Amino acid sequence: MSVLQETASQKAIDLENKYGAHNYHPLPVVLNKGEGVFVWDVEGKKYYDFLSAYSAVNQGHCHPKIVAAVKKQSETLALTSRAFYNDMLGPYEKFVCEFFKFDKLLPMNTGAEAVETALKLCRKWAYEKKGLGENEAEIIVCENNFHGRTTTIISFSNDPVARKNFGPYTDGFIKIEYDNIDALEKVLSSNKNVAGFLVEPIQGEAGVYVPSEGYLNKAKALCEKYNVLFIADEVQTGIARTGRLLATCGDCSCENKGCEGTPDVKPDILILGKAMSGGAYPVSGVLADNHIMDVIKPGNHGSTFGGNPVAAAVATAALEVVRDEKLAENADRLGKLFRSEINKYIETSELVSLVRGRGLLNAIVINDSEDSDTAWNICMRLRDNGLLAKPTHGNIIRFAPPLVMTEAQLLDCVSIITKTLTEFS
Numbered sequence: 001m002s003v004l005q006e007t008a009s010q011k012a013i014d015l016e017n018k019y020g021a022h023n024y025h026p027l028p029v030v031l032n033k034g035e036g037v038f039v040w041d042v043e044g045k046k047y048y049d050f051l052s053a054y055s056a057v058n059q060g061h062c063h064p065k066i067v068a069a070v071k072k073q074s075e076t077l078a079l080t081s082r083a084f085y086n087d088m089l090g091p092y093e094k095f096v097c098e099f100f101k102f103d104k105l106l107p108m109n110t111g112a113e114a115v116e117t118a119l120k121l122c123r124k125w126a127y128e129k130k131g132l133g134e135n136e137a138e139i140i141v142c143e144n145n146f147h148g149r150t151t152t153i154i155s156f157s158n159d160p161v162a163r164k165n166f167g168p169y170t171d172g173f174i175k176i177e178y179d180n181i182d183a184l185e186k187v188l189s190s191n192k193n194v195a196g197f198l199v200e201p202i203q204g205e206a207g208v209y210v211p212s213e214g215y216l217n218k219a220k221a222l223c224e225k226y227n228v229l230f231i232a233d234e235v236q237t238g239i240a241r242t243g244r245l246l247a248t249c250g251d252c253s254c255e256n257k258g259c260e261g262t263p264d265v266k267p268d269i270l271i272l273g274k275a276m277s278g279g280a281y282p283v284s285g286v287l288a289d290n291h292i293m294d295v296i297k298p299g300n301h302g303s304t305f306g307g308n309p310v311a312a313a314v315a316t317a318a319l320e321v322v323r324d325e326k327l328a329e330n331a332d333r334l335g336k337l338f339r340s341e342i343n344k345y346i347e348t349s350e351l352v353s354l355v356r357g358r359g360l361l362n363a364i365v366i367n368d369s370e371d372s373d374t375a376w377n378i379c380m381r382l383r384d385n386g387l388l389a390k391p392t393h394g395n396i397i398r399f400a401p402p403l404v405m406t407e408a409q410l411l412d413c414v415s416i417i418t419k420t421l422t423e424f425s
């Protein structure tokens, strides 16, 4: 890298350091262009994106169909607020409801807002339909969850970095071990005030933890038995990422019969975000059937930007891309290939202890202590070798490329990853 080249990246990094709050610790690479599975830095170096903005860019960077939708709608009508009707929202809501097979959508913007929406919806349902006493509703959550950054959400996180000195915390949550069906039954059978069970079908931020087979089905069955709402946070796992339209799949419109895993669960409340817009715009939403969503009345909840015409146009285009380009099927096929190739490497290596995941949401676990910086150093070297990934909690590296990847590109990435790991061992 020449001195001049160093300057462009360093300038951008220095500005962020000086004028931006230090709420992230980015990998030092400054991007200014993206197309499909690739991004470019300000010096013109090309990389495979193996994070996809935490699975927001499942459809690939700057997908022409999604970009066209942003352009067209922002030139026509961008925002009305919900004080008036607009001609985009209704058709969009119909499309999303038919796509995911629910009666109603409550449109929001970010994932955390959608989680908040689901929690409010669940509580109100519990008071008005289940008949719980005022302020008594409790919602079960899982240890090591990640549901976003709002005050209520971090109240039931157990990540000290996310929580410490942000109290006082919101009451009404019970934490149980993830992937432990007995722990769930124990709470449900002993506590009459449980309104819902909030769960990630695969724990993404925690390090791509895939629950044991049948866990989600059994959890849903228990929720039914105790009249408790099963709330799936599919902000990261949803929209084709795990090789099916939804990680809970359920009665979804995914045609992919050969996909992995057996969960076939329809959540009572489904939370979506991230890839709903393919990364072009913040779009999230909560889906539920009428008997639940009907508790929401005018004034109970809202958002100035939620369901705006640009969001409606963008999300429609983004979901059409997922369907038309068969991204769930591609993620399923390439994910199997990825894990089998990485497993071949693992047999020869001491450095990586395992690869796990579903579809193209995968992680490798580095065989080193949790507080070592090996995963970070590997990500730095992957960057040098043309592939961008980021460590998650512990010594774990998540691999989540855009789902528009081809098999040849994936094999190219596998060779970059294994070559880099070999440099380390």
Ligand SMILES: *Cc1c(COP(=O)(O)O)cnc(C)c1O
Pocket (backbone or CB within 6 Å): 054, 110, 111, 112, 113, 115, 146, 147, 148, 149, 200, 204, 205, 233, 234, 235, 236, 237, 273, 274
């Ligand atoms: C990213 C994420 C969220 C929060 O989404 P934001 O858009 O960042 O607020 C919530 N739940 C899960 C599972 C996520 O991965």
